[in-house]
Amino acid sequence: MLLLIASNEHPMHSHDLTPRLIKRALVVTTGLMVIEFLGGWFSGSLALMSDASHLLTDTAALLLSLCAFWIARKPMNPQMSFGYYRAEILGALLNGILIWMVVGVLIVQALFRIESAPEVHAPLTIATACLGLLANGYNGYHLHQAQHHNINLRAAYIHVIADSIGSLGAMISGTVVWFTKWNLIDPFITLFFAGLMLLSSWSLLKESVAILMESTPKQINPQEVTSDLQSLAQVQEIHDLHIWSLSLGRFALSVHIVTESSPQETLSRATELLRTKYQINHTTIQIEKTATSVWNCTKS
Secondary structure: OOEEOOEEOOOOOOOOOOHHHHHHHHHHHHHHHHHHHHHHHHHOOHHHHHHHHHHHHHHHHHHHHHHHHHHHOOOOOOOOOOOOOHHHHHHHHHHHHHHHHHHHHHHHHHHHHHHOOOOOOHHHHHHHHHHHHHHHHHHHHHHOOHHHOOHHHHHHHHHHHHHHHHHHHHHHHHHHHHHHOOOOHHHHHHHHHHHHHHHHHHHHHHHHHHHHOOOOOOOOOHHHHHHHHHOOOOEEEEEEEEEEEEEOOEEEEEEEEEEOOOHHHHHHHHHHHHHHHHOEEEEEEEEEEOHHHHHHHHHO
């Protein structure tokens, strides 16, 4: 005998993405982009121009994050039974790809400049880069805590970190040129910090792909979940366990539980365990009664 009982509790939006944070970062980033572009143009610094180019993609990335936020807030419907949470993941994935595209352009430009490095106006480069570092520090301060709760805010935060790396690189480049007149430092610094940008965005791309592939969240050990469910009273067997993420921090689970106990009691205990210990609020649990239990129930 097979008894199917499902629990479909959807998570509350306890960590909603705050568009106000992204709008604030968007205003600061756009203004900084214009300043750095002009500073790089007049100073002749590739490091500064490359940072301005990255800021241009940041502007697009922040707009993309806002769009993803609005789409993710749409209510579920029969065609989208899990809702639109994955829009956040798609937005974060595209943001990560944007960073890698920019890095590719910067590497090509730096390699060309190694052959013939133009003169760099060091004081203007340093002053503009310092301004960029301050602006990125402001954005990073406001995004740091929120980025742990939403993958799109994390994407915006990683862009800010990459911007800070670029500004720091431009400062170092300008300082070296000022004291040594060695203009080749500019493309070399660009190549070095381009590599750091790739590293900073790798985790974002990896996590986005993992969620889209419906892999088990790294915070949850499936063996431990199985062990905890088996420890419930009169549970005989656990099988067909699947755990995945709807979006960052929103987990879902489906499982078959073989039990001798009351199906409703087992369901209630399992649901409470998953909700309180693992923060899994969307669960589909199929309860299977053992043949012995069914016979005894029928007999009594």
